[in-house]
């Protein structure tokens with residue numbers, strides 16, 4: 001059983017003796033969105049597969065270094081790229097694709113706004129898609145909302161543009177974006193690892209040396225435990241959560 005499912009059960013038990021709370025609504029929303037078959041947080045699988053995902057790139061220094069690390073370990077990952085950075089560094093995105101990684105949409109300008117209108121977000125997503133089509137000639141499968149926000153408008157904007165939405169496993173955000181030390185990033189990811197996880201890390205948005213050092217440690221430890229690292233499409237498509 002996934003951790004969030006336990007949380008749902010626990011919340012239901014608590015609600016039977018207390019008043020309804022906002023947290024229940026948020027959890028229920030996730031379940032309802034998952035039923036669309038187009039919104040994912042992770043895969044419900046017994047297989048020992050994990051997806052490493054990296055947001056906010058491409059970055060001219062961090063991303064090539066990260067690609068070197070992934071290549072050395074023969075690991076495929078998924079990059080949620082920002083359209084304006086794709087325009088600036090298309091060669092790095094081409095390298096991601098050439099080396100077997102998946103490239104996905106993380107808006108054009110990384111606009112951080114939970115209350116963004118559906119129309120404004122559609123333009124952000126579509127603009128990033130146009131840049132990806134013009135520079136590296138791909139149409140991404142997945143979109144990840146900035147900040148992990150998911151409102152009806154955000155989900156509908158993506159679905160109307162035929163993008164699946166991929167958030168991340170709630171137990172796999174080691175907060176590398178907040179300057180978390182390398183050892184804590186590693187410990188968080190390794191301690192919480194379970195098959196089907198979508199792990200949230202960042203190659204863009206600032207100095208990511210701690211993240212890069214963590215990736216160098218996480219991969220061999222989890223490989224030794226029998227885990228395989230796959231792209232988001234490979235993790236999610238064969239056994240999507242809504243079929244269970």
Ligand SMILES: [Zn+2]
Pocket residue numbers: 055056106110146147
């Ligand atoms: Zn981001």
